[in-house]
Amino acid sequence: MPAALKLPRTLLFALAVGVLATGAQAQQATEIQLSYKDKKFDPPEVSAPANTPIVIKLKNLDAKAMEFESRTLKVEKVVAGGSDAVINVRAQKPGRYEFFDEYNEKIARGALVVK
Amino acid sequence: MLAALIIVFREVFEAGLIVGIVLAVTRSVPGRNRWIAGGVVAGVLGACVVAAFAGAISRLFAGMGQELFNAAILAVAVVMLTWHNVWMARHGAELAGELRAAGQAVVEGKKSLLALAVVVGVAVLREGSEVVLFLSGVLATEADTAWSVASGGVLGLALGAAVCLLTYFGLLRIPARALFATTTVLIALLAAGMAAQAAAFLERANWLTALDNVVWDSGWLLSDSSLAGRALHTLIGYTDQPTAMQLAVYVAILLITFALMRLVGAPVRTA
Numbered sequence: 527m528p529a530a531l532k533l534p535r536t537l538l539f540a541l542a543v544g545v546l547a548t549g550a551q552a553q554q555a556t557e558i559q560l561s562y563k564d565k566k567f568d569p570p571e572v573s574a575p576a577n578t579p580i581v582i583k584l585k586n587l588d589a590k591a592m593e594f595e596s597r598t599l600k601v602e603k604v605v606a607g608g609s610d611a612v613i614n615v616r617a618q619k620p621g622r623y624e625f626f627d628e629y630n631e632k633i634a635r636g637a638l639v640v641k
Numbered sequence: 642m643l644a645a646l647i648i649v650f651r652e653v654f655e656a657g658l659i660v661g662i663v664l665a666v667t668r669s670v671p672g673r674n675r676w677i678a679g680g681v682v683a684g685v686l687g688a689c690v691v692a693a694f695a696g697a698i699s700r701l702f703a704g705m706g707q708e709l710f711n712a713a714i715l716a717v718a719v720v721m722l723t724w725h726n727v728w729m730a731r732h733g734a735e736l737a738g739e740l741r742a743a744g745q746a747v748v749e750g751k752k753s754l755l756a757l758a759v760v761v762g763v764a765v766l767r768e769g770s771e772v773v774l775f776l777s778g779v780l781a782t783e784a785d786t787a788w789s790v791a792s793g794g795v796l797g798l799a800l801g802a803a804v805c806l807l808t809y810f811g812l813l814r815i816p817a818r819a820l821f822a823t824t825t826v827l828i829a830l831l832a833a834g835m836a837a838q839a840a841a842f843l844e845r846a847n848w849l850t851a852l853d854n855v856v857w858d859s860g861w862l863l864s865d866s867s868l869a870g871r872a873l874h875t876l877i878g879y880t881d882q883p884t885a886m887q888l889a890v891y892v893a894i895l896l897i898t899f900a901l902m903r904l905v906g907a908p909v910r911t912a
Contacts, residue, residue: 590778591695593771597866600882601845603707604771606696607778612704614845616853629648629775 555579555614560636562594562605563587565627567636576640580615592634596625599638642793648775649797652768654868655875656684657801659764661808662831663757666725666824668813673754680758684765691766692773705846711767712846715839718763721756722832723898726825728753730906772798825902827876833894834878837887844884852885 556574560567560582574580586592586605594613595602598621605611618640627634660681667673691698691710698706732753772794779790815823843849860881863870873879878891 590782591692591774593775597864604695604699604774606699606774609696609699610704611699614705614847616844616855629778630644631648632644 555581558582558638559585561585561587562592562627562634565630565634567625567634570636571639572636573639573641574618576620577617579617580638582613582615582638584611584613586611592630593628594625595628596623596638598623599625601625602628642789642796645775645779645790645793646797646800649772649794650800651871652772652775653798653801654768654804654871656761656764656768657804658808658872658875659831660761661805662812662824662827663761664805664809665812665820666828667754667757668820670754672751676751676754676758677761680761681765683758684762685769687762687766688769688773691770692777695770695774702846705848708842708846709848712839712842714763714767715835715842718760719832719836719839719894721759721763722828722835723894723901725753725756725760726828726832726898727901727905728756729821729825730902829895829898830877831875832898833891834874834876836894837878837880837883837891840887840890841880841884844886849886852889854885855882856885856888858882 556578558572558574558580560569560572562568562584565588582594582601584594584605586607586609589607591604591606593602593604594611599615599618601613601615603611603613615638620640623638623640625636625638660677663677664673667677695707698710700706702709776790776794780787783790812820812824840849844853858881863873863879863881865871865874865879865881870879870881880887883891
């Protein structure tokens with residue numbers, strides 16, 4: 527069945543071209559260190575300059591998994607218990623962007639202030 | 642309990658929609674229940690494995706393992722959905738013709754079922770691993786609230802199953818003649834949306850940085866974290882801040898699908 531074989535290859539090719547089309551590395555990113563323990567972010571509020579990419583390095587010090595999420599920053603990432611995660615955030619306009627642990631949305635909250 | 646219900650429902654909602662659509666698409670294919678149930682079971686098992694190795698997966702590719710894993714399994718689903726549509730363009734008429742060449746159609750139908758079972762498995766796997774992580778975390782560390790959380794989780798799962806059934810029976814209300822065209826379009830949009838989502842994961846991993854400007858922000862109109870926004874996100878790939886790359890991938894998948902359907906589907910009329 528040649529048609530069936532041809533299709534995935536075409537799609538894979540399209541995907542490969544997309545990946546290879548990746549431009550130069552992103553501009554210098556702002557790095558932010560954050561830790562999470564007992565359903566609290568430390569520090570609870572962090573800041574970053576506007577219009578530059580941001581990299582959040584998150585340490586989950588709790589034994590169980592958490593899910594780092596921010597609706598306004600468009601990020602969502604599961605972080606296993608006792609492990610680290612790197613979260614890339616694209617350059618943002620000035621403003622206050624809240625983030626939280628999706629598994630404990632009401633209490634485990636923090637914010638990123640972009641100036 | 643309510644919090645657990647909401648978290649679990651939010652995760653299974655998308656899988657519920659997808660399984661509902663696949664059930665409607667395959668309504669007349671014999672033996673489809675076994676295939677789809679197989680997809681769900683494989684997805685649940687896979688979700689447990691992914692949850693167990695969540696830390697290890699994350700650490701791959703300089704901490705971007707999770708993003709790349711999501712992009713890869715979404716790409717698998719896109720290929721399967723597109724392949725299904727192209728396959729149906731060629732063989733749909735035979736299947737609809739029921740008894741005529743039914744034996745052949747059943748054999749061929751299995752291939753398409755396998756593709757859709759994979760789609761179901763992938764959808765359950767992606768959403769399920771987060772549910773497993775959440776529930777196992779609570780059950781392991783908070784014994785006092787475990788019962789309430791577990792019952793919330795079960796209710797959330799039941800609501801997800803209800804979404805699946807609503808989608809299925811809703812689609813079946815469409816007259817049989819129009820259903821084929823409807824599901825073809827639904828599947829194409831589903832595939833395009835998943836491809837754009839895969840692009841979004843590659844962008845988050847910094848593997849895809851070309852065309853990464855946000856084209857519009859329609860969050861004021863419909864946030865993609867609201868329930869309606871999430872439904873549209875799953876069904877047609879709606880996102881309130883798409884990048885140019887996501888839009889390009891979305892359009893490319895639609896064009897590829899319909900071009901292949903025309904190319905491959907043409908000869909059936911003379912058969």
